[in-house]
Amino acid sequence: MSFWFNTDLPTEELAQQLLGCLLIKETEEGVTSGWIVETEAYLGEMDQAAHSFGLRKTPRLEAMYQSAGTIYIYQMHTHTMLNIVAKEAGDPQGILIRALEPHSGVELMEQRRNMSGLGVTSGPGKLTKAMGITREDYGTSISEPPLYLSSDQRRIPKNIIASPRIGIPNKGKWTDEPLRFTVGGNPYVSRKKGTVDLDLGWQ
DNA sequence: TCATTGATGTTCT
DNA sequence: GAACATCAATGAC
Numbered sequence: 477m478s479f480w481f482n483t484d485l486p487t488e489e490l491a492q493q494l495l496g497c498l499l500i501k502e503t504e505e506g507v508t509s510g511w512i513v514e515t516e517a518y519l520g521e522m523d524q525a526a527h528s529f530g531l532r533k534t535p536r537l538e539a540m541y542q543s544a545g546t547i548y549i550y551q552m553h554t555h556t557m558l559n560i561v562a563k564e565a566g567d568p569q570g571i572l573i574r575a576l577e578p579h580s581g582v583e584l585m586e587q588r589r590n591m592s593g594l595g596v597t598s599g600p601g602k603l604t605k606a607m608g609i610t611r612e613d614y615g616t617s618i619s620e621p622p623l624y625l626s627s628d629q630r631r632i633p634k635n636i637i638a639s640p641r642i643g644i645p646n647k648g649k650w651t652d653e654p655l656r657f658t659v660g661g662n663p664y665v666s667r668k669k670g671t672v673d674l675d676l677g678w679q
Numbered sequence: 680t681c682a683t684t685g686a687t688g689t690t691c692t
Numbered sequence: 693g694a695a696c697a698t699c700a701a702t703g704a705c
Contacts (some may be wrong), residue, residue, distance in 0.1 A: 536702085551699080
């Protein structure tokens with residue numbers, strides 16, 4: 477099976493390659509999918525902002541120590557976050573999926589979010605609710621249903637914008653490190669600033 | 680067992 | 693732009 481990730485690449489490069497991949501979630505209610513337009517890299521052992529900083533290992537972090545492509549789910553403030561493990565087993569680096577451009581199942585996503593428009597998937601907690609992603613998906617593989625990536629329908633970003641990560645103050649240089657990657661000009665990016673391109677930033 | 684703390688989102692000003 | 697809702701994981705005891 478051909479797949480997107482290559483554990484020889486640095487996590488921050490994998491995070492950029494994820495932009496434009498189609499994420500698909502199958503549920504009993506229906507299938508939803510969307511293109512990834514925003515990611516953040518978490519560099520594990522050396523990254524003070526990562527849960528796995530210093531190779532800390534707790535039951536919650538179990539999936540981070542699995543092999544690349546394992547799904548790590550984290551919940552806070554009643555919100556669920558979706559991460560994908562980026563390196564081989566024992567090297568707890570991961571990529572946070574922060575925003576999607578909806579593709580199919582849009583009505584179902586709007587129904588789950590009880591709203592329509594750009595706000596449906598423009599944030600890490602929002603997209604998981606829109607797609608019905610829960611801790612049930614914890615530890616499963618990103619290459620197998622019900623939650624998986626498609627490389628068939630992938631889009632290529634025209635520009636990739638790097639910027640500091642969101643919501644991690646007081647972490648020294650890691651607060652300012654440009655490990656957040658977005659599709660330039662795409663309106664579904666969270667905390668968007670700047671203009672929106674007519675082609676939404678895709679090639 | 681209990682207190683603290685967020686990789687956030689919504690709402691109000 | 694700032695407050696707060698709201699809860700599970702974590703770590704101290």
